[in-house]
Amino acid sequence: xxxxxxxRTKIKSIxxxxxxxxxxxxxxxSKMRRAQERMLASKAYAHKxxxxxxxxxxxxxxxxxxxxxxxxxxxxGYIIITTDRGLCGGLNVNLLKSALLAIRAKHVDGIEVDLxxxxxxxxxxxxxxxxxxxxxxxxxxxxxxxxxxxGVVNVMLQxxxxxxxxxxxxxxxxxxxxxxxxxIIQQLLxxxxxxxxTKLQYHWDYLYEPDAKKxxxxxxxxxxxxxxxxxxxxxxxxxxxxxxxxMKSASENANDIIADLQLIxxxxxxxxxxxxxxxxxxxxxxx
Amino acid sequence: MTKQxxxxxxxxxxxxxxxxxxxxxATTELGDVGIAPGHTQLLAALKPGDIRAVLVDGAEHxxxxxxxxxxxxxxxxxxxxxxxxxxxxxxxxxILIAKQAAxxxxxxxxxxxxxxxxLAELAETAAQLQAIxxxxxxxx
Numbered sequence: 001x002x003x004x005x006x007x008r009t010k011i012k013s014i015x016x017x018x019x020x021x022x023x024x025x026x027x028x029x030s031k032m033r034r035a036q037e038r039m040l041a042s043k044a045y046a047h048k049x050x051x052x053x054x055x056x057x058x059x060x061x062x063x064x065x066x067x068x069x070x071x072x073x074x075x076x077g078y079i080i081i082t083t084d085r086g087l088c089g090g091l092n093v094n095l096l097k098s099a100l101l102a103i104r105a106k107h108v109d110g111i112e113v114d115l116x117x118x119x120x121x122x123x124x125x126x127x128x129x130x131x132x133x134x135x136x137x138x139x140x141x142x143x144x145x146x147x148x149x150x151g152v153v154n155v156m157l158q159x160x161x162x163x164x165x166x167x168x169x170x171x172x173x174x175x176x177x178x179x180x181x182x183x184i185i186q187q188l189l190x191x192x193x194x195x196x197x198t199k200l201q202y203h204w205d206y207l208y209e210p211d212a213k214k215x216x217x218x219x220x221x222x223x224x225x226x227x228x229x230x231x232x233x234x235x236x237x238x239x240x241x242x243x244x245x246x247m248k249s250a251s252e253n254a255n256d257i258i259a260d261l262q263l264i265x266x267x268x269x270x271x272x273x274x275x276x277x278x279x280x281x282x283x284x285x286x287x
Numbered sequence: 288m289t290k291q292x293x294x295x296x297x298x299x300x301x302x303x304x305x306x307x308x309x310x311x312x313a314t315t316e317l318g319d320v321g322i323a324p325g326h327t328q329l330l331a332a333l334k335p336g337d338i339r340a341v342l343v344d345g346a347e348h349x350x351x352x353x354x355x356x357x358x359x360x361x362x363x364x365x366x367x368x369x370x371x372x373x374x375x376x377x378x379x380x381x382i383l384i385a386k387q388a389a390x391x392x393x394x395x396x397x398x399x400x401x402x403x404x405x406l407a408e409l410a411e412t413a414a415q416l417q418a419i420x421x422x423x424x425x426x427x
Contacts, residue, residue: 045302125405135389136389215331222355
């Protein structure tokens with residue numbers, strides 16, 4: 001009889017776990033919608049500033065900013081965006097894997113790597129496995145602000161300007177759709193623009209106020225900040241989508257296990273009843 | 288044809304305004320500017336202050352922004368607004384905080400990445416995830 005009771009307790013505990021995973025799934029679904037909206041809302045700025053920078057990059061401006069010039073790579077920086085919390089499937093695992101491969105490729109070429117980590121998962125990972133970490137930031141929450149990112153981004157920009165870094169890359173998850181998120185590596189510095197450059201060979205240049213140097217300096221900084229912000233927001237949407245899918249499958253798995261256990265429970269119960277009956281009949285026959 | 292401008296005011300976090308206007312006044316670092324349709328291309332740094340837009344119907348809209356850029360094309364004007372007032376020394380402070388966080392948290396770390404160990408662990412986790420997915424597939 002004890003085994004039927006054990007099974008019953010097990011079923012009950014799985015049911016309560018399932019309730020939690022179901023709740024988490026629904027929370028993730030609604031958060032994902034909001035994160036997606038935020039992603040779209042910030043796209044306008046990112047798109048516009050990209051256009052302006054694209055124009056600057058191929059304009060015939062008398063001032064050439066260091067962010068636009070290619071240098072021989074001796075040391076590069078990676079900004080790696082991970083989530084703060086777990087239970088989101090293979091999202092961070094896949095991202096960190098591609099980050100590691102990229103870093104290894106750089107090391108093979110004799111290039112040193114500086115890391116800038118956003119999110120606790122990446123922090124924990126590199127704490128265990130090493131790496132030259134120069135800046136970290138975590139607990140950005142569901143609705144991060146650009147101001148939260150200024151510190152970490154500018155650590156990297158400063159080293160780039162001082163010539164300590166010769167390149168800056170951003171690794172984050174790309175929100176393909178709810179089911180698919182894939183890690184991508186994006187080059188931030190020197191600024192590269194994959195738009196058709198011939199199309200952008202304008203014959204005009206802006207009037208700059210107060211002057212070209214000041215405007216371009218700040219504009220490029222804002223450009224990098226907005227790219228990182230966009231990536232952070234996108235990563236949050238990815239996190240929620242991944243969590244939703246993971247929790248959905250967890251709930252389904254719980255259903256399967258409950259069904260299996262229910263079958264075992266019924267069999268055990270039936271066996272106990274049969275055994276009792278057999279004992280009674282045997283007892284009666286003996287009388 | 289009545290001449291008008293398309294005005295977009297965007298910040299890194301959201302779109303603040305998008306619509307038609309007939310005249311726009313802004314406060315740049317060198318002083319106030321008025322932008323009428325057909326203005327030459329201009330890229331100007333903005334001071335924290337007002338953006339006034341005179342709409343096509345004569346109504347006036349005022350937006351407060353905390354600095355940013357004004358990008359002018361003959362018939363479109365874009366304001367790339369900062370989300371907060373930015374001061375150099377505040378930026379410096381944020382940089383120090385971020386650096387400090389890194390040194391605090393990762394105290395006693397090794398400098399070289401241990402790829403082999405890290406990759407092995409990642410591969411293991413990925414394999415576990417795959418196995419779970421496969422197991423799920425078989426049940427159905």
